[in-house]
Structures are given as structure tokens and as C-alpha cells.
Amino acid sequence: MAKQNNLSLLSFQKIYSTDTICRERLFKMRWPNGFICPKCGNKHYYFLEGRNLYQCSNCKYQASVTAGTIFHKSRTSLKKWFWAIYLVSKDKGGISALALKKHINVCYQTAWLMLHKIRNAMNLRDMDYDLLTLVEVKKRVIIGKRKKDLVIEVAISSKTDRPKFAKVRLIEGEGDKLADKGYKKLSEYEKNKRKEVMRWLNLLISNMRSVLNGTYHCGCREHLQLYLDEYCYRFNRRFWEKELFNRLLFASVKFKAITYAELTG
Template sequence: MPMNRVQFQAGLSMPEFLERYGTEDKCRAALQAARWPKGFVCPACGGAARTRFERGGLPYWQCGGCQRQTSLISGTIFEASKLPLSRWFLDMQLLTQSKNNVSALELKRQLGVSYRSAWLMKHKILEAMRVAEGDRKLDGRIEVDDAYFGGEFCGGKTGRGTDNKVPFVAAVQTSPEGRPLYACLSAQPPTSEAMRAFAARHIAPSATVVSDGLWCFRATTRVGARHERIVTGGGKASMKLPQFKAVNTLLGNLKTAITGTYHAFDFAKYAHRYLAEFQFRFNRRFDMKNILPRLLQSLLAAPPSPEHSLRTAELGRLSGDQLPGDRPAGLGQPAD
């Protein structure tokens, strides 16, 4: 079997990371270069800097036009953080270079911070990933399938109708040879209404959508896409069909990444971010050396995310008639 060059690429090694971002000064320089590559630009009026000074160890600039004072981290997800930037950069390195997910508990140990700080840092980064991937558009041949996280309550309903499963949709754009290229993951029920909204945002009119026999996927034709419906019959045999190899492989890797990392978490509440984390890494896997600088650009483009907004339930994102329960069966209290 030939070597998978994407899987075996070098990536950004820890020695290389330390060479680029191993000190606080290096991290500040990298953040400043990413935020203002042509020099300071006032976020209020677009003016240039009149003076530069430091306060509390952070560099500040005063605009020559409106006189506003702006710190290096103001208006970013790093705003109000008491942790040094070097911890944030190490967090980004761990989250982007790991093959699977990294739990907040593991980040706590690796970063030497409290669990609350590790959780907050992680979810701020995941929220920026979600914003960056929010308008991802797929084209060409696209395999689509629905899937669920969570288990069945003892004595409860089984199958798609169980009260304790959280639904989501996976779409994978493939190459002419059938290899996966890019993906979109969305926490939503498999309904025609939800699929119409998904298609309008993520599927190009020139695409060809390949799905199983679930009728809701016909809604993708509303954007002009061509739809190929293949009745699989269900069961394990349907998962081996070559027409769905890309999406089934992605779903298998996704579930392995999550169940192999977390003992418990509130998927119904935070599904959109965990899916976005996997999607962000998957869609940038072809260049692992530069995934951290690309993540830094996404962090700077995302709005600040205070803790109260990160902990707000996102169940309203699921547009079905009934919303799933807060706690998937067998997962207990959220631990990540």
C-alpha cells in the first residue's frame, strides 16, 4: 500500500514551534505581524500610530488621528486574558498538531493552568474555528450523510427517534478519484427544512450531491445542485458501498477522535464547536506546518468571546420539532 503523504507529512514539530514561538517576545512579534502586517492600523478610524508605549508588560499604540489607545490584544479573543501569549500559542500548537482531539483536562496538564482556564482557552479557539468555517462552500461531487452522537436511554426509543441522540449532517467534497478534499459538518436534524438551509450556505449550485435514500437530501436541489439518490437498505453492508467511502471514513475518524479523547462532554450544548474543530483541522490537513499561522489569522478575525457567551446553550441551532436532551446517554456530566 503506498504511503499516505498527507498523513505522514512532517507538520510543525515541537523544536520548530519553540524556535518560532518559544518566548513571550516571539509570540508578541508573531501576533503583531499577523494583526498589522503593514504597521499599526487604528481599529476605530484606520489611522496610523503616533506613539508606542508599554503598560503592564503589553505594548500599546496611540492613534495619531483619534488619539485612541489600543493594546496588542484588545478587540481579539486574547482580550482580558491574564495568561501570557506563550501559553496561548502552545495551546494552538497542541490543538492543531494532534491527530485526535485534545481534552481540556490534558491541556490543563500540558499548559500548567487551571481546568477552568484550559476549558475557556480551548473553547475560545474552537469558537474562532467555527467562525472561520461558517461559510465553507463545497462544489463538485459531494457525499452527504446524517449521523448521531449519544446513546439510547435504557428502556427508551431506539433508532433515529431516540430522545438522547444529537443529530448532525456531514458533507464531503471528493476529488475525481474519489478522495476526500473538504468537509462541512453541521449540528442539525435530518429534515428538509434544515437541509435547505444547509445547502443554501454550504453547497454550490454546480455541485452533484450523492446521498442515501433519506428524502430530506432532495432539498439540496433547491440551490440548483444535482442530486443522486442511492437506496442503501441500511445495515453494515451499506457502510461499505464505494459511493459513500469518503463520508463514512470521515464519520469514523470523527467518532474515533471524540470518543477516544473525552470521557464525557455535553455534546448537545457544544456540538457546533466540536464539529467545527474537526472540520477546521480536516480542511487544512494538507499543510500542517502552516496550520498554526492560519489559525492565528482566524483568531484575529473572530470577535471576542466572553465566558458567559461560550457557556450559553446552543440548542436553538438544532431546528427540529424536538430538541435533544442536554446529556447524551452514558456520557454523564460534561467534563470538557
């Protein structure tokens, strides 16, 4: 199945109508040139129906298409996972666990965990990229009812002085200082440019606040970073909105899942 951008709800429903179709999509993402045994490199396999495993005809290794992805060992069907990724990619403000629970008919805890696994994949995907020509600023921002100290790293477009890519990190403690990464300081910009950069930075922060206040209801500090990661992931791909489902599916296949114990430990 060719990858399709900007799927309407009806098209999505039609295309990803069964778990088998979702699994076939993952198969093609994982082995774009046909099955290759992860153990011996053999190209022939038998599909073990019922267990959804691909058994190598040579060494008998049983490969799973979800191993090493955020879907691995999940009791939730692939069809529901695909729906979750689709809904996350469609809504500019993200989706709350309560809304996802209702849309795909799972319990609240399952919806919550699925969304955090997706957010973590977003974070890991953005960590793949190094930001260049950065400005780094420390900001105190009110999110929910509390003030949070954030470090905002922004790559500035040399043509427009607007933020191009952003990473936002929650400061853990009072002593947490900006890391010396050799980034250009805001003070190093000439006055007019500094003003322009700050204007855009404040706009970014203001948008981030309204988006987070719409979806970040738990108010707990320990998960705020994942919500910031989701905001940045979306912001960094704002010009590729139509491709967001495919990009997010790619990230979901590339990274293994964060566990409930890791999230709550």
C-alpha cells in the same frame, strides 16, 4: 519574524519564548506594513509599556493588538495562548482540556474555555468558505454513549470521488430537515459512484467518531457542535498539516472570542 511551518517542539519553545515576542508576531499579522491608527490612519505611535497599548501620536487613540481577536481581555498570557494553539495544531486528535491544563499550567476551566475559543475560531474560519459540488446526507452516529443525528455536507472531489471538504452539523430537533441549498443528492449519482462516495463518507464518519471519543468527554450536547467543527477544520486542512499552527493563529486573530456566557447561556 517570518512565518515558519512545521515547527518542532524545541524550535517553537525557542522562538515563542516570551509574551513580547508573541505580541510582536500579532503586531505583524495585524499591521503587516507597519502601524496604522484604526481611528485616523496615522502611522506613528508610542508603545505604552505596562499596558501593552499602541498610542497614536496624532489622535492619541490607544490600540490593542489583541482587540477583536480570541485573545482579547484574557488574563492568560499570550505565551500560554500560543502554546495552546501550537498543541491543538500538533495533535491530529486535538487535545483535551485536562491535557492542556497540565501542559500550560492553568486551571481546568481556563483550559476548557481556551479550547472552546479556538474551536469557535475554527468554525468561523470554515464558515468563510462555501462548499460546491456537495453531497448532503443525514446520518445517525453513535458518539460517546449516545446516538446523535448529524447532517453531513461534503464536497466531493471530481477526480477521486473522495470527500474533499466537509461540514458536519448536529440536528437540533426531530423536525430539523436538510436545507434546500440546491446540492446534488446522493441518489443523483450513478450507482457505482454512489457506492464509492458512501464508502468514503463512512470512513470519514468512522474517523470522526474515534477522534471525538478521544477528546469529547463531557458528553453534553450543547458543546458537541464545537468538537464537530474542530474535526472538520482539521479534516479540511489535512493536506496542509505542516501549516496548521500558522493557519490557526491567523483564524485566532481574525475572529473575536466567544465568551463564557455565550458558551454556557
